Amino acid sequence: GAGHPMKPHRLALTHSLVLHYGLYKKMIVFKPYQASQHDMCRFHSEDYIDFLQRVSPNNMQGFTKSLNAFNVGDDCPVFPGLFEFCSRYTGASLQGATQLNNKICDIAINWAGGLHHAKKFEASGFCYVNDIVIGILELLKYHPRVLYIDIDIHHGDGVQEAFYLTDRVMTVSFHKYGNYFFPGTGDMYEVGAESGRYYCLNVPLRDGIDDQSYKHLFQPVINQVVDYYQPTCIVLQCGADSLGCDRLGCFNLSIRGHG
Template sequence: MVRASQATTFSASAYFDDRGPHGTAQPITERVNPHSRPIVSYFFPKGVGEFHYGERHPMKPHRLTLTNALVMGYGLDKQIHHIYNPRPATQVELEMYHDHDYVEFLSRVTPNNQNEMRHLIDTFNCVEDCPIFAEMYDFCRMYAGASLAGARKLCSGTCDTAINWSGGLHHAKRGEASGFCYVNDIVLAILELLRYHPRVLYIDIDIHHGDGVELAFYHSNRVMTVSFHKYTGEFFPGTGKVDDNGANLGKHFCLNVPLQDGIDDEMYLTVFKTVIEDTVTAFRPTAIVLQCGADSLGCDRLGAFNLSIAAHGECVNFV
């Protein structure tokens, strides 16, 4: 989910609309009224829930279809101003961040030719938790395209909040897959936001450290990354120590909040609200990107936190 700051950006600044396939900025006169009800845009790529990582794999894209059905079934779509079936990202757009050779590999590898491409599969870390599955590249293009479309709507000033349930794959690196993630749609969306926004705040409430996003902006003072995650030194991905806080221009623009097993609603919300309130006050972001990983909920098979759905939702509401 990405959100633009009304007070610092959309109430007084020119907006941009995307022209052409890659979003060339052009000033337009439309403005969002900062005192009106927030305008929400919802992005759900048709067919994004039809992919399959593998029978025993914990990543289940079909849950995206179920989530979308719940949104419609509960009538939440009535609270949404615009619903979009966004186009897939192009190879050129994916290469705004990812290495050309890596994207080429993703576009070519299939379950049928993976034996012949074994050396590249190992090189690009598409092993174990990042398996090769049917139409994998199409899946990546779909969820990345949705995040890019959301970022462009925010930059155009035609919405205040953009939602992409299929996005948030925060572990992918510039030239390799990691932790179920092949393309880092979050980094692509933030890069798009940076075309217009001077400062972007990234917040991650997945139980795993948002290492891919942190790494991408570790040397930048225009993106502040804040990750709330389990940290033991061994729990995947093994990064996110409290004293990892950026480098060079990005020094102190990276904030890690390592947490222990069993943290409950009250403690998590106290930490979350205190950290985010102070961060927003100091950094003054003009756009916020929120990764809402649900494995921080209690009883998740990959995690060990004890959060309720209500507390998870309160974090989103607070932002």
């Protein structure tokens, strides 16, 4: 609805900023590949992806049971073109990973990606398909160790959960934690399990953290992680809700500090 904070048309505004700041002159711009159901099922369940492909605002009354089962509703509503939206942003992340694997580029950016809350069997927190997990799975074909860094104000729970039991992906998340703040995970004692034990790092932060405080915390943590883990590829989720004045956030980072 009109009050929902996640609106796909905001991507057009991002595209306009990239054009008018001249950023496109410093990069190669690709039309995104559209991810198939098969691509999405590299992480998600077939039943869930089949539901996303079939449901629409016109027929959702016939999917009441599935809507509840797959957590699609208020936070993650059904809207026209839902599956195409998922297909495009997921395909862009998958294409970026493929370009990196084929050494076509050193850095790949998906302005529309980073939907880090989506789980294997359900939507969560405005996220339907976890393009990050799917992109990382592609990177793992060529890279022995992938480091995932998340600076969204919300904990990157979907990505952490996906790789919690492996040492091939190390997840590091800087986020607000506590006081029932969504998604309610990301305690510093969540460190991974089995082969992934100590390959999960959570850094809970206080309200109002500013650029200088964030930098003094972020840099030494990441420097030590990189020195220890020696990743062959790094994936960064740049959630903008950690910026000051964001309607869903409570940090005080400037655009320069966030960048």
